[in-house]
Amino acid sequence: MADKIFIKGNEAVARGALAAGCKCFFGYPITPQNDIPEFMSQAIVDAGGEFVQAESEVAAANMLLGAGATGVRAMTSSSSPGVSLKQEAISYMAGSDIPAVVVNMNRGGPGLGDIGPAQGDYYQSTRGGGHGDYRLLVYAPATAQEAYDLTIKAFDMAFKYRNPVMILGDAILGQMKEPIEPWTPELPGETEGNDWRLDGAKDREKRLIKSLFLDEGALAGQNQRLQAKYEAMQGEIQYEAFETEDADLIVCAYGSIGRIAKSAVRKMRQAGHKVGLFRPITLYPFPAAPLLELAKQGKRFLTIEHNLGQMVDDVRLSMRTVADSDFFPVYPGNLPTPDEFEAPILKSLEGK
Amino acid sequence: MSRIEVLEDRCKGCLLCTTVCPVQIIVQSQRFNQNGYKVAEVPEEEKEKCTGCASCALICPDLAIRVYRTPKAKKGED
Amino acid sequence: MSELQEKLVFDRPESVIDRPTHYCPGCHHGVAHRLVGELLDEMKLREESILIGSIGCSVFLYNYLDIDAVEAPHGRAPAVGTGVKRARPDKFVLTYQGDGDLASIGMAEIMHAANRGERICVVFVNNTVYGMTGGQMAPTTLVGQRTTTCPGGRCRDKEGLPIKMTEIISQLGGVAFAGRASLDSVKNIRTAKKYLRKAFECQVQDRGFGFVELLSACPTNWKMPPVKANERIREEMIPYFPLGVYKDVTEEGGAC
CATH class of the missing domain: 3.40.50.920 (Rossmann fold)
Structure with a gap:
């Protein structure tokens, strides 16, 4: 068993992501989640991954969409106003079955609100958040240890269901330091997603990842598939x-x-x-x-x-x-x- | 000699090819394809003039023109 | 002369799928698609490529190019491309965007992807209108040009001047190649392919961001026949959007 470390919830999320094999992180500054991109800017690069400070939360979430489409474990983090901006890409990812992990360290709202803790984003998180009929699997950790553990799980779930998964914390979780015991899960390896991911149409038919369904009955079919996925997710309930x-x-x-x-x-x-x-x-x-x-x-x-x-x-x-x-x-x-x-x-x- | 083949099911009758032919042999035919476009053609009597330069194919937005050349017909190539 | 000696010297590139396009007669998207397809063939990139589609008439590009593709939200293709390239740096990443997509809603994404020097190529089709939605005013609509949202013609005082993207992009540090070509004539189409090749090479050689603007016709929304539309490119567009190479680090002898 690893030694305990004394860290903030934000860092626990970041370390959990790295333990889960997260290879790309796309960030943008906003309080109270800044520790995550700050930590990642060095740690994920040291781990052989990529860090991008995006030009906006909109762009960060769309970078996540791109990385997810290639079957690589990727994450973005933000706080309430920033998560509102990410909703466009989240809807597209849900609509095109792209796995990704999105972290929201909830702050006070509406609007700019404050930078303190709040839970005003419950509806946004659990009802999809953007346009269309979709859901995210949402984990709400209460401790730094749980933040670490659930972030690892979030990646597995994102790929299991090919769906965005959200870690919903708040300024208390993000900013409070407490001891956690880090651990390393067994990772899926290079073949994860190799039956759907985009990695070049070599020795196979080309693949297409999209959320546009114009043919008659096609969109209804996609919505039906998504609903079946959400139904299957019921088996993941935790309390x-x-x-x-x-x-x-x-x-x-x-x-x-x-x-x-x-x-x-x-x-x-x-x-x-x-x-x-x-x-x-x-x-x-x-x-x-x-x-x-x-x-x-x-x-x-x-x-x-x-x-x-x-x-x-x-x-x-x-x-x-x-x-x-x-x-x-x-x-x-x-x-x-x-x-x-x-x-x-x-x-x-x-x-x- | 060189020649072009107009894929009539692909031609949309935009006539851009008619504007770039150096020997001006491509014209609009009187035939409509299944999409209702009046397709381009080279009239039988003009076919010999084709230099195989492929200008028409280069400007065609619909990949509706194939160009054939014989090995000897290097003259019209650019 | 025997028919057997005859050689097929111009045909569909393998990377372009054999099917009719949904584009209107005289639309230049088909030419741009073909140039991209020819280069994917010639540079042997087809099996290594990931296309980022965008929103507009070219949203169906994924039906025409025989390569892996992901669809980006409106304007976000350079951000999606950034994510793809960072995740799979060994792949060839290409975005294809129109002027509404790239120069309006996607201005932030294109500027920053270019500035970071993302190793991606952007094919920017400028036809001065929002085509798919019915010909509304675009950031590139020429002054005086009538569209469905500037029926009296674009007004400089109220709507500003058309944005010259290649000039702007070429000023950014991460850009390895930026050029503007036109698809109105055989000569210009050949140049367009040359520019696209340069941009593609800049990615393959890890030199930086590649950007090619292609002045294109939209006869339907310009409400003119294709032949006239091509004339309009020469008479109205090219004078305002001058053709040429605006940046080429390969000529300057080094990576950016």
């Missing part, structure tokens, strides 16, 4: 259930807020309150089935998010006709603390 078994109230929260909520839950357990935490790790596909199971047991729910209510929609959809969820918002722009979650948790616990 953390903490003290949920005997809980009367379950707090639903993801990412950094999930971690803070866990502290609140732990503290309230010590005070004798029967509360638990349900933390989705994949935001898409959303872990609806396990949530519904908990709902069927007659439990109450409180969703806490660092936004004005986005994931709560998915929580409610998961348990529709069986149960409902209260909602407590942390306003983007404010920093959350475990203590401020106690009052709303108590209130929901009492069913008020």
Whole structure:
């Protein structure tokens, strides 16, 4: 087992990508994700890869599209306003079955917002984000270790489904330093994607990667294939259930807020309150089935998010006709603390 | 002698070839192809004049002209 | 004289697929495609090439060239090409873009790919209009030229002067070759091929970014017959967009 290292979540993402065999990184400066391109500018080159500081997030995401089309493991990272700009290429990548990893260290919005943590990009991340009917597989790590682990997994999933995968963190995850244990996965090797990637039409028919489907029925067919892919992704659901078994109230929260909520839950357990935490790790596909199971047991729910209510929609959809969820918002722009979650948790616990 | 072959199914009747022929033997025919384009042709009586210079093929946007030369016919080549 | 001695001296290059194009009569895309195809054959690049298609009438180029291809969003081909080349530096990477795609929505991408000296080649087809969408004003539309979005003719005061891309690109450090040719005449078509070859060689020889602008006709959206359209290139376009080599590091004896 490797020694522990003490690093920021941003660096954990970058190191995870390198461990996963990421060969191209396309960056653009924006706070609070700058550590990723800064780290990569040297580290990926040392590892024999390519770093480009693009002229914009638009260009960075399109470079990612190009690298992904050749079957090479590639990544870009940004933060909210920058991720909005990447949506064009993300839609094209989803529409043309191109694998890629996109990191969003969510900051406060809308507009320029601030550079602090927030979860206002939940809708954008889980509903596709750009034009058309598509989804990304979205991982929401809560710790630096998870950021490392899930980034490695993100590359495997991107290639398994030939789809963009998103790592959705926030300024807390990105900027907080903590110890992680790096590890090295087994890599797929040079042959990854060799049945579809573009590498020159030598001794084979030429290949075409595109999202334009004009022939009658062709686009419907592509959408059908994409839907089948998203259906298959349901098997990738991941979540953390903490003290949920005997809980009367379950707090639903993801990412950094999930971690803070866990502290609140732990503290309230010590005070004798029967509360638990349900933390989705994949935001898409959303872990609806396990949530519904908990709902069927007659439990109450409180969703806490660092936004004005986005994931709560998915929580409610998961348990529709069986149960409902209260909602407590942390306003983007404010920093959350475990203590401020106690009052709303108590209130929901009492069913008020 | 040299000659050209107009691939009539490819010709779109743009007539650019007619403007570059140094011996001015390419003209619009009275025939329509399946796309409704009136195709270019070299009338039978003009065929001998073809120098095989390939200017028509070079300017044709549709690869609708093939050019044939005999080994002896180097004169018209440029 | 025996028919057996006859030699086929001009035919479709192997890299160009044997099928009719969707282009209008007299459109020069077909000429540009053929020149690219001939060079891919002659330089033996077909099996090594990755094409970045763009948005516009040439979006279907992937149906006509027998090489691997990926479709880029509008204007982004040089960024996509950057990604492809960085990921597969041993491949020959080519973008093919129109003037709306390259000189308007894709201005940032073309400028920076050129400036970084990406080892890619850009074929820039300038026909002074957005063709596929129906002939709207492009950044290259000539002053006074009528289009569907400048029905009174492009106005210098309101819409600016047409952008001269090759002049701009040639000023950037990473560029190894930048030239402007025209597809209106046999002589100019030959020169166009020469320029394209130079640009291709600059990539193969790892010298830098290659850029070739091709002045082209769009008879349909210019609302004139093909023969007249070719005359317009000579009479109106070439005087404003002068032909020639604007940068060639191979002549300066070195890589950029």
